[in-house]
Amino acid sequence: MRFLVIGGCGFLGRHIVDELLSRGFPVNVFDIRSTFDDGRVKIFLGDLCKKEDLMPALEGVSAVIHCATPPPLSNNRALFHKVNHDGTLNIIACCKEAGVKRMVLTSSASVVYEGSDIKNGVETMPYASKPMDYYTETKILQEKVVLQANSDDFYTVAVRPHGIFGPRDPHLVPTTVRTAQAGKMKFMIGNGENLVDFTFVRNVVHGHILAAESLGPGSKVNGKAYHITNDEPIYFWTFLSKILVGLKYDAPKRHLPFTFIYFLALILNLFVFLLKPIKDIKPTFTPMTVCLAGTHHYYSSEAAKKDMGYRPIVSLDDGIEETIRSFSHLSKK
Numbered sequence: 001m002r003f004l005v006i007g008g009c010g011f012l013g014r015h016i017v018d019e020l021l022s023r024g025f026p027v028n029v030f031d032i033r034s035t036f037d038d039g040r041v042k043i044f045l046g047d048l049c050k051k052e053d054l055m056p057a058l059e060g061v062s063a064v065i066h067c068a069t070p071p072p073l074s075n076n077r078a079l080f081h082k083v084n085h086d087g088t089l090n091i092i093a094c095c096k097e098a099g100v101k102r103m104v105l106t107s108s109a110s111v112v113y114e115g116s117d118i119k120n121g122v123e124t125m126p127y128a129s130k131p132m133d134y135y136t137e138t139k140i141l142q143e144k145v146v147l148q149a150n151s152d153d154f155y156t157v158a159v160r161p162h163g164i165f166g167p168r169d170p171h172l173v174p175t176t177v178r179t180a181q182a183g184k185m186k187f188m189i190g191n192g193e194n195l196v197d198f199t200f201v202r203n204v205v206h207g208h209i210l211a212a213e214s215l216g217p218g219s220k221v222n223g224k225a226y227h228i229t230n231d232e233p234i235y236f237w238t239f240l241s242k243i244l245v246g247l248k249y250d251a252p253k254r255h256l257p258f259t260f261i262y263f264l265a266l267i268l269n270l271f272v273f274l275l276k277p278i279k280d281i282k283p284t285f286t287p288m289t290v291c292l293a294g295t296h297h298y299y300s301s302e303a304a305k306k307d308m309g310y311r312p313i314v315s316l317d318d319g320i321e322e323t324i325r326s327f328s329h330l331s332k333k
């Protein structure tokens with residue numbers, strides 16, 4: 001079974017490519033930029049929104065894993081809609097024309113999150129009626145169109161990871177370090193006792209490949225969404241502190257009231273919106289990131305265990321240790 005990994009030069013995508021190769025699968029990669037060179041992989045460069053770019057990459061492909069997205073924290077509404085919604089519709093149309101049989105979408109557990117506590121959330125929870133940012137808004141649209149596309153000759157499934165971390169992560173660890181270096185990590189938001197799922201990247205990869213292998217005629221996974229987690233929810237600020245201390249930065253010790261910081265983030269968000277025509281500011285503390293930092297949000301992966309035999313293959317502590325080692329270049333000097 002030849003795979004095409006759309007977004008295969010990104011953080012998660014590259015780990016998926018590596019694992020598929022190590023399991024002996026032939027792999028094509030499609031991405032808007034190239035970040036690596038491997039003789040075993042054919043890399044097609046282009047825009048997933050353009051049929052003429054995508055079709056050549058689909059030749060001889062049986063299964064597509066679509067994990068491309070604009071940067072989740074970029075807040076670019078037009079780009080999110082173009083890539084995550086319109087682009088995904090293009091992928092579906094191209095897959096059907098090329099005779100691809102299986103599609104795995106990397107969705108997100110955040111599609112049901114709207115800033116309030118979620119404890120052991122299940123896949124049957126409704127989509128967020130008021131998504132907190134444009135990224136989430138378009139991940140909901142994206143998951144809907146992929147699952148609606150499921151049919152007797154084109155099988156689709158959505159994998160919903162949450163808080164992916166690991167070597168080459170461009171979002172979580174680098175942003176945490178930058179925030180610490182800017183002196184903005186001296187305080188925890190809230191009481192520090194909010195449980196959150198952080199998922200080591202190789203567990204997310206394992207879930208994707210299991211999902212791809214489980215798709216097929218009459219399969220129970222066809223047309224469904226599945227949470228893939230480490231099954232070890234951890235206090236948000238304990239996780240961040242492990243990363244920070246591992247990289248020789250001080251862990252936050254004092255607390256700021258969640259409601260107060262959330263209110264400040266709302267005001268900052270308004271200023272960002274008003275100043276947008278003049279200057280594009282990308283604050284770290286948005287209403288979304290403040291809620292992620294101050295509320296419970298962890299999810300049940302029981303459905304993935306039952307329907308596709310998923311189990312995390314790397315523990316949280318081992319994943320944190322490996323991540324810290326891989327980011328030693330970001331350690332405090």
Ligand SMILES: NC(=O)C1=CN([C@@H]2O[C@H](COP(=O)(O)OP(=O)(O)OC[C@H]3O[C@@H](n4cnc5c(N)ncnc54)[C@H](OP(=O)(O)O)[C@@H]3O)[C@@H](O)[C@H]2O)C=CC1
Nearest residue numbers: 007009010011012031032047048067068069108161163164
């Ligand atoms: N990181 C996380 O914690 C979580 C991520 N996810 C999902 O996982 C998936 C992978 O995320 P992650 O690896 O972190 O993201 P990355 O930004 O690291 O990778 C996404 C890749 O897609 C590429 N891309 C963007 N736009 C296009 C386009 N128009 N055509 C072709 N390629 C494009 C990006 O290129 P470029 O960098 O140049 O834009 C990048 O190489 C995403 O679908 C995301 O929504 C879900 C839950 C949590």
Ligand SMILES: CC(C)=CCC[C@@H](C)[C@H]1CC[C@H]2C3=C(CC[C@]12C)[C@@]1(C)CCC(=O)C[C@@H]1CC3
Nearest residue numbers: 072108110163171172175176179284289292293
């Ligand atoms: C409060 C603060 C500045 C913390 C630093 C770490 C954050 C940058 C990460 C903590 C939780 C992460 C997260 C995502 C991005 C990075 C964090 C906000 C996602 C929004 C990435 C895309 C998704 O699909 C959901 C993720 C939720 C957790």
